[in-house]
Amino acid sequence: GDIQDPPGRLPVTLLFLSFQLYQMFSYILDYLPGPHNNLFIETDAIKAFVAEEVKLHQASLDPSAPQDFIDCFLSKMQEVRRHNINVPIITNLLWNPRDLRTKVQEEIDRVVGRSRRPCVADRTQMPYTDAVVHEIQRFITLIPMSLPHAVTKDVHFRDYVIPKGTTVFPLLSTALYDSKEFPNPTEFNPGHFLNQNGTFRKSEFFIPFSAGKRICPGEGLARMEIFLFLTAILQNFTLKPVVSPEELSITPTLSGTGNVPPYYQLCAIPR
Ligand code: HEM
Numbered sequence: 001g002d003i004q005d006p007p008g009r010l011p012v013t014l015l016f017l018s019f020q021l022y023q024m025f026s027y028i029l030d031y032l033p034g035p036h037n038n039l040f041i042e043t044d045a046i047k048a049f050v051a052e053e054v055k056l057h058q059a060s061l062d063p064s065a066p067q068d069f070i071d072c073f074l075s076k077m078q079e080v081r082r083h084n085i086n087v088p089i090i091t092n093l094l095w096n097p098r099d100l101r102t103k104v105q106e107e108i109d110r111v112v113g114r115s116r117r118p119c120v121a122d123r124t125q126m127p128y129t130d131a132v133v134h135e136i137q138r139f140i141t142l143i144p145m146s147l148p149h150a151v152t153k154d155v156h157f158r159d160y161v162i163p164k165g166t167t168v169f170p171l172l173s174t175a176l177y178d179s180k181e182f183p184n185p186t187e188f189n190p191g192h193f194l195n196q197n198g199t200f201r202k203s204e205f206f207i208p209f210s211a212g213k214r215i216c217p218g219e220g221l222a223r224m225e226i227f228l229f230l231t232a233i234l235q236n237f238t239l240k241p242v243v244s245p246e247e248l249s250i251t252p253t254l255s256g257t258g259n260v261p262p263y264y265q266l267c268a269i270p271r
Contacts, residue, residue, distance in 0.1 A: 053070060054070070054074070057070045057071055057074055058074060061074055061075070063075040063078070100132065100190065101234070101238070101239075103128050104128060104129050104132055104230075104231075104234055105234050105235075105238070105271075107126050107128050107129050108126070108129065108231055108234055108235045109235075111125045111126050112231065112235060114235065117232055117235075118227075118228060118231035118232055118235060119228075120224055120227065120228065122231070123227055126231075127194065127198060127199050127200040128190065128194070128198070129227070129230070129231060130193070130200050130227070131190040131191075131192070131193035131194045131200060131201075132190045132230075133223075133226055133227055133230065134190075134192075134193040134203075134206060135188060135189065135190045135192055135193055136226075137206075137208045137226075138176045138177075138182065138192065138193075138206060138208065139188050140252075140259055140261065141172065141173045141176050141177070141208065141259055142208060142258060142259055143172065143208065143210075143257065143258055143259075144171065144172055144173040144176075144255070144258075144259060145169040145170070145171055145172070145173070145256075145257065146169065146170045146171075146172050146210045147210070147214075147257075148167050148168070148169055149167070149168050149169075149170065149214070150165055150166065150167050150168065151163075151164060151165065151166050151168060152164065170210065170211075172207050172208060172210060175205045175206075175207050176205065176206070176207065176208065178205050181203060181205040182203075182205070193206075209222070233268070235271075236270065236271060237268040237269060237270060237271060238268075238269045238271055239266050239267070239268055239269075240266060240267045240269055241264065241265070241266050241267075242264075242265045242266065242267060243264075248264055249262060250262070
């Protein structure tokens with residue numbers, strides 16, 4: 001294209017990260033002086049360029065005769081979209097299907113009751129809620145490509161040699177959507193983390209925080225907070241979307257370093 005190669009000065013990975021951080025924290029960064037402000041302008045130029053290219057390609061798209069990579073990508077997007085219509089809409093998981101929410105609330109009522117707040121020690125007695133939290137993290141795959149790493153020596157992997165210094169993105173999504181480990185992986189189903197008898201089923205494929213020496217150091221804190229927030233809210237409230245559940249989309253608004261969930265309004269109805 002005729003764009004002035006603005007990202008050429010930055011390694012691609014840095015550009016990806018900056019783009020994501022800008023999307024997520026622009027409201028803070030906009031107030032700070034510094035060279036990042038140029039990056040934002042350049043990022044806007046890239047976005048405008050991409051939008052224009054997509055528009056042109058969409059106008060001339062013939063899925064049976066793709067002209068280039070963008071055509072192939074657009075065709076695949078259409079295919080996936082068609083496929084996804086059959087996936088039950090779960091409205092960020094807590095309203096629909098109905099029994100999911102009521103089962104979590106029943107478990108909270110049985111194990112915690114209404115007179116005290118939930119605590120972390122309750123989790124071991126709440127396999128269903130624990131499974132729902134795991135399934136949310138598996139399903140949304142918040143950070144699908146982990147963070148970029150580099151190999152410290154030549155690595156032989158299957159039929160390939162990855163030379164020392166190569167940047168690699170570990171695709172956590174391939175484990176989280178593994179169809180042998182999690183049958184029908186595109187469906188939201190807490191059963192992915194439950195044994196037949198209803199006890200919690202641990203899975204080595206559950207790696208939303210990555211794995212190995214550089215695993216997310218915030219894992220313990222994040223998991224504790226997600227559990228406590230969710231259970232404390234559902235102990236006291238039922239969450240209801242303000243539009244009909246079918247109208248809610250759970251497709252991320254941005255996919256890249258992170259799958260950024262869409263915003264929507266909901267009502268918290270006291271129980
Ligand atoms: C649901 C919440 C979270 C998810 C899904 C998540 C996921 C991740 C992932 C996939 C990585 C990359 C690991 C790798 O390089 O292989 C990471 C790194 C990291 N996370 Fe998290 N994280 C979460 C919450 C947190 C929290 C709450 C903190 C801090 C309080 C935190 C701090 C960090 C830090 C400092 C790193 C870099 C570690 C390193 O490079 O050695 N994260 N996280």
